[in-house]
Amino acid sequence: MKPYASVVVLTLLLSATVTSHVGYRQAEALIRADMNHALAETLARQTDAWLSPDTLTAYRNSLTIEPLRQWSFVSYDIADGLNGLCSERQVWQDGRRSVAYRSYATCPFATIWMLSDQRPTAVLLLLAVLWTIGSVLFFRRQQLVVSLNGISLGGITYAVDERKFYDVGRNPMRLTPMQHRLLEMFFTAEGHHLSKTDICNSLWPKKPDASETLYTLIRRLKPIVETGSRLHIESDRGQGYRLEEDPKRS
Numbered sequence: 001m002k003p004y005a006s007v008v009v010l011t012l013l014l015s016a017t018v019t020s021h022v023g024y025r026q027a028e029a030l031i032r033a034d035m036n037h038a039l040a041e042t043l044a045r046q047t048d049a050w051l052s053p054d055t056l057t058a059y060r061n062s063l064t065i066e067p068l069r070q071w072s073f074v075s076y077d078i079a080d081g082l083n084g085l086c087s088e089r090q091v092w093q094d095g096r097r098s099v100a101y102r103s104y105a106t107c108p109f110a111t112i113w114m115l116s117d118q119r120p121t122a123v124l125l126l127l128a129v130l131w132t133i134g135s136v137l138f139f140r141r142q143q144l145v146v147s148l149n150g151i152s153l154g155g156i157t158y159a160v161d162e163r164k165f166y167d168v169g170r171n172p173m174r175l176t177p178m179q180h181r182l183l184e185m186f187f188t189a190e191g192h193h194l195s196k197t198d199i200c201n202s203l204w205p206k207k208p209d210a211s212e213t214l215y216t217l218i219r220r221l222k223p224i225v226e227t228g229s230r231l232h233i234e235s236d237r238g239q240g241y242r243l244e245e246d247p248k249r250s
Helices: 003-045 053-062 066-070 109-115 119-148 177-188 196-203 211-226
Strands: 072-076 090-093 098-105 150-153 156-159 164-166 193-195 231-236 240-245
Touching: 003 053, 003 066, 003 072, 003 090, 003 098, 003 109, 003 119, 053 072, 066 072, 066 109, 150 177, 156 177, 164 177, 177 196, 177 211, 177 240, 193 196, 196 211, 196 240, 211 231
Parallel strands: none
Antiparallel strands: 072 098, 090 098, 150 156, 156 164, 193 240, 231 240
8 A cells, every 4th residue: 555545544544543542521511411411410319428329220221321230339428539530529418417418430441432422533434444455455556557458577567658667566667778778678578588699789789898887787776676576697608698486485
């Protein structure tokens, strides 16, 4: 996948993560609000300061979030060390005495997450998946088009119509005119083999002895061809050169 396509996917995934976190925090806020409301209603009907099973039943019946009823309970305001969500501190009094209460919820992460609105997150994740699939299909289609209109060898493709070389990443290769011409001769030659005489006559027809120039050209072309492909240029007993593919190379 191209770098810019990866950036889009990472941006969508990061946005989905942030959106999911925001939705989770909003769900916690709704739970606290429901607990505050239920505790206020319960204490309004409370006739004494003692907690009883009826107090817990009345509190849970006042909760509007159904899954919260099995995870939430009422306690005197002495349990600050408990883990989980808690309501605001509320005070019951009958004129002579007053007692502070809180309600707590020990909801698992999964319960709160299921109560949160994760639809925006799902949309972003879906877009990330669709973008990934679309990008892969697009670049594979590009690769197929290049391969159908060219010669592929060892990870390098020569697009005949464009007269351009593409590396294994389907990026245009940077070649000098002489390097391009020589590589073009290798790709189109039978068996990808060229004699020194044929190369010199084609590239430097007016030069009496181009052996040293050819050697320099081959020496500079080798690392370009061999980097990132399965190809290498092999000397053929000093009489020529052969472009070969090594299946063991990655």
